[in-house]
Every structure is written in C-alpha cells, then in structure tokens.
Amino acid sequence: MEIYKEFSFDSAHFLPNVPEGHKCKNMHGHTYKLKVFIQGKPDEHYGWIMDFKELKDAIAPIIDTLDHKLINDVPGLQNPTAENITIWIWNTLKPVLPKLSRIELYETPTTGVIYSGE
Template structure:
C-alpha cells in the first residue's frame, strides 16, 4: 500500500475562431486591422477522485460548460465580448477561467494558444 496521496488532473481542449483588433507598439498596422485566428484552449481540473464514482468530475459536465463558453467566443469579434477587455491571450485565459470557475470549482488552469503563429499563454490558479 502506498503512503502518499495522489491527485488527478483532467483536461478538456476546444477551439474557437474569432476576430479582433489590438493597438500595440510593434506590428502596429496589421494588429489594428480586424484580423482573425483559430484559438485553441485547454482547461485543467485537479482533484481527488470521488471514491463512489471514481471521477474528479464528470467530463460530460465539463464538455457542457465548455460548449456554453465557446458560444460566447466562436465567430465573434473579441473586441465586443462583454467582460473580456483587450483581446490579449492573457485576458482570454482570465475570461475563460472566470466564466468556468463558478460551475467547475476544480478548475486550476487555462491555456490558450494559436498554433498558426506559435504563441500561447497559460493561467494557473495560485493558492491563497
């Protein structure tokens, strides 16, 4: 018998296509024009499996909540998404976390990336 405790980390990936503008100091002209990306995202949930169900959380619930969130972002102009703020990768991670955390309290991390240009961001919940 092991003398250590374990936790499981589950994840669910999804994608959305969206357009945005961004006022920044480099790549200014291209960023200010409306342009779009395919964004990939992954949410991570951490915990100990329930002894009765064997699950940290039912992944069906996670998929349902992710689908509802995806409707807010997919094929939208991110500049107009209420509560997002500037459409940066950092703000997208925070937005996704804030939207999902009330119904998915085991949520510990959100990652958003754009494969086509090779950048990404991961936001992790910190203790305290």
C-alpha cells in the same frame, strides 16, 4: 491528479492599444485551442474526478460566446490580448468549476498563455 479537455473556437479580434503600424491593430482571426484542467481525487464510486460531459457542458457557453465572433464585442474584452482572453475565460469558469486548476489558451499552434488564476 488533473484531468483536461480540449476545445477549439474561431474568432476575430484586433488590438486597439498597440502602436500604429503594428499588424495586430488590424482585425484578424485565429483558430484558438483551449485546454481546461480540473484537479482533484477520483470519486470512490464513479472513479472519476469529473464527468467529461459535465466539463463540456460547463465550457459550452464560453465557446458559444467566442466562436465565430469579434472578441472585441464581448463585454470585458475590449482589449482582447491572449492574456486578457485567458483571464476572462478563467473568471467566467471558476464560479461554475471550483476544481478548475489551470487553463491553456493557444492563439496559434506555437503561441499561448497558461493561467492558474494568479
């Protein structure tokens, strides 16, 4: 069984490694949507896999790091493609959320990345 919680943040970035003339080489912004999935069995006493408040608290430092920031300035994200941002989020979350099963990061409502730590 999996539970999930959605978050959003607004950030600017530019992609330094794309060819000259590519529109993403210029600074631009997105309203990102992040879905974080936790896998497990419901606790017999509490009846939940994880308290949603604990999940929110675990994600808060990541949102604080990215929200209303230039993502290129975040250590480890100098080439902040959606894929690299997703991997960075995963690597930041996995030590504090061992039951993390996947994350989905939407750069736009129709474009995103699904990552399971592979």
